[in-house]
Amino acid sequence: MRIELNAIQERASIYTYYGANIRLENPKGSQINYQEDYQEFTRNIRRAVRRQVQNHKVAVLHLDIQDFFRSIDHSRLMQVLADQALPASRLRLRYDEHTQLTIREILFLIMRRSEGLPISQQNIVSNLLSHLFLYPLDCCVREIQMESNTSLTFHRYVDDMFLTVQFPNVEINENIGTKMLDISTRIGEHLSSNLGLTLNPLKTRLDILTSEDEVDELIERSRLVSFYRPLPEEGGEPPQETLNRAILVLSTLREQFRQRGYIDRIATNDDLALKQCFQKAVVHYTRSEQAQQQLEAVFQDWHPALMSKSIKVLVFLISRVPTALNTLFAYVCEGLRNPQLSLTIVHLAEYLMLIEEYNGEFNNEVSHLLKTSSNPYTHLLGRLVNPLSPSSNRYINIEDSCLQAHRSIMQQVRRTIIAERRGVHGLAYNHLLNVLQEWCFCNQQSSVTRNHYDRNHVVNWLESIAGHSEIMFVITIFDRRNRNTISHPGDESIEIAPVNQTEYEEHLAKLNHLLPNFWRRLPNC
Template sequence: MKANKASLGYFIDYNMWKDSNNLQEKKIELMEENSHFVTFNVNYFRNIKNSLRRLYSSKCYFNSRISNNIFYDLRNEYFIRKYALPKNIYGIRDYSFISYGLNLIHNSIGLYLLKITDDFIYNYFKKIETIESFYGGSIRYQNNKINFSQDNIYYRNEYKKFRQILTTHTKDKTDYIVIRLDIQNYFDNLPVENLLEYLQETIKPNDKVEHNYDENTIKEIETFYKFIMNNKKGIPQIDNCILSAFMGYLYLCFLDLKVDSLMKSLNYKEYKIIRYMDDIYIPFKPKETSDNSQSIKEAVEILGKIKDIAFYDFQLHINNKTKIYNLSSPKEKEEFFKDTKNESVIEYLDVPIDLGDETEDSDGHEQTIKKIFDELENIKNGGVNLEINHSDINQYILHKIFDRSISNLLNKNEYKLKIEEIFTNFNYDLLSVSPLVLTILVMKSDKTKEEYINYLLQKDISTSNARLLVIEALRQSKFNHTELFLKLYEDKHFKDVLLLYETTNLNYNNPGYFELSMQYTYKLLNNNPLIIKQMELRVLNEMRGDYSVALNHLVNEFQSICYSLNEKDIRNFNANSVEDFLKSASIEHSICIKIRNMFDRRNNNLVSHSGDENVQGTAVTRAEYTIYKEAVSMCLTRLEKFQTNQILTT
């Protein structure tokens, strides 16, 4: 059967849904061999029974819940919750804890965008010699097939390429200026509608036709991200989500092109645009290299133009972490390399890597370990001042622990004893200086591990900083520490996420549509695209808090359901028809009266009669709306019971 144009099934087919499942399963598989994939959300996916995960991957499931958009109001099964983690001592970053099914849909849309942009990315964008951009993955459809492996969904290789290219174009450039751009809260501010508009202008006409990329598809994708982002801009930042990374990368490809055109229009010949996700560097040779002040003036003028392009063309803000470095100054060059190693994209990655080339440590591994311990001593002696200012910490050295050889050496008894010595009388709050690295080190020794866990169990964890320390400790135990997990319940801002995390049966048989069984939900909604669309619009307006509009859609949805259930052929099925139908189904009078009042309230609503001067409409309040929605829920529950009994008696 041909999919309805106003649904995900119009542009996402079952093969892409299977690919989405395969990606999710690959991340679960990689948890055993790569700690990068041991994260809160991926561990939740792993805890879901294999039989249920297989059910999600089935064609029957895709057709009955996803391709027709029924999922929008199956709230017990499709959910997303925001939670905060510290960006540094001053900042907060929003992460999303997402349900299994909703993440599969997000993955599917990301894979669809990956597929339709393949020609643009590989046959146009990547052939531009002045642009080098990365997102930490290298997944690609070839001959309509895609494979996932540690090599193409784990960022290490791509990030190393980025570092090597950045080093090549700055290391020996004593006459260059570097502009480093930092975008404010990038994932939260990415305007999906702008991305889709740029794609509309970019994708070849034949590819649009082949993949159904038209206004219907654009509208469906926009609607999904309004839903998943609670009617706000952006895309979800989910731990370990390669497709969120790809979508973020894709949008900024168009910014890369604009900046490239800008540099060419200003007649610059020697420059490069080097980007990892939203971390952007533009090393260039100024026109005037003999006068430093003039060189900086050129950079400031370029930066001003780029800020305007980012704001007016991309709705993005360049924040105050943006910097200009004059590489002719040894001091500024040293600061540039320190910043790129210690700040840069490290804070965006779940598990930082060795930021330099493998051959950087000419002193050997033993010397590297000595530097790591020196850095730990600096942290121990630095005290609370380090919590305020992290710039004195050499993150580059600390992140050397992710080198396999270094990590293995640190497991030797002599180094475990050294770790125990350093962490004696240590202020464990200082682990927030580099939470992941320092948690790994403190847990190298059984003694310090036990001491640190006891410290966390006694700690007040009412802040996001403290919560992160507990989560990092849980990650090192692969989330198999009951006391630490229960500790998270003390954080009132995290309780909702934890309750969902522990619900791994997915409420498959009671997914949440007015608390009806799934069988009855199918009966009401399946093959009724008009009802589904009213439901979808109702949900979006509920999220927006626009209860006047939501009531209109609720009434239309309920009226259409009653019409579909009514066995009589009534041409003008109005409020009176609904009332008669409910009475015939023996719905109690108290509920019928509320439904009757709901229809009247819809009619006394300026949203319905905006041009009628005789109607004295008022806005529907949340409390009013809740009463009417509960009446609909009770009514549908009674109808399910009534019709089930009828079937049993016949």
């Protein structure tokens, strides 16, 4: 394939990604990096827009293709691949008519029709094929750039596309809109006539930006923060400065609350600034005398109602300030005694019970709740107070010692319960599978990072402790999750196969039957 053109494209400010770097000439040298690619995709867009908005207007066109994966015609795909392959590559890879026919037959066997590519979580084959299928579009954008807009930048992660163009401040928005409509129309015509694809008018959006504040709003609205890592100009700094930025956010929240009595929401950039405190260097720095003095100052007279904003990082930071932490403990105790128990209080209690500084400050209140409440979330907290609770009181049948040792499992169980109680059974089903996957990850103690621990790792490990029928059930719930929600980066597609309450409860019961069996078969149990 014409991989050698990538460098030329990037020099022309055209950036394309698909979650991997497949090397056909050296397959062993291939790399799969969904997170890194999508991170670079979003970083490049943010960098381009922030650079272009300086003393200018910037038009940002977000393009979406209607039903992209299901609309790729197999015969057109084979032709596009043939056009992109150099003669020597076609000969070396034996990409002839027989190979093309074989690939089309395989795709037809999977899709049961002559259009579409299979969609599943982290499907690198479909990502690669669809990425190559849109290569003619990249060439079309390059032609548009050469003809009229040297400032144009184009960013594409498979079919998720952003196009930016810089305009003088004096240019009126009507003229900008007309020019961008011309570009959008030309791209739409190219997709239709050459690839048989259609732009989705409901999801294709134009933004005209004139300031940094508007750039921040675009970043937040367009989800350009996935796998966030700040640019140097956005705060990629040493730990002292990272904490300073977080403290500035906290001070602003506190002042807004004092003035208005409430905080509607926390801006995405502020939330991300707080989460940067989980970097190892910052965690270590928060134990220094200087950092603790800063935290004591910002948490003085801190109102507990603010804890619902970025709760995890706030609990972590406030745990470094004993006086503020004791005040928070007292607030939660009072809230747990309230007959009208709020979910926020229970949520906050969970996070506090899982930190090292918790010494049973409201164990009695939780124990009392267990006698008066049938809420499964309450019983989940009760298991942190009274280990060895009977299995009949467990929403998820995981041993208490395992639940207490691994906060990540606890959090997934909590998310499952909340989604189920809200009646969103499709989301609850996804979290239920996450519980199983996290349980396997923690008990296997895999050398693979959590972000790369997938279905194959789960199944391969369970083969040592599970029977064939149990393995097949695990594979089934993974497949069902993928038909319920498509969750790989850059794709907003959702297949119409929602999980209903009956199906969710059946799979929950089955999983609760299997987990104790898996636990008993672990070598260290």
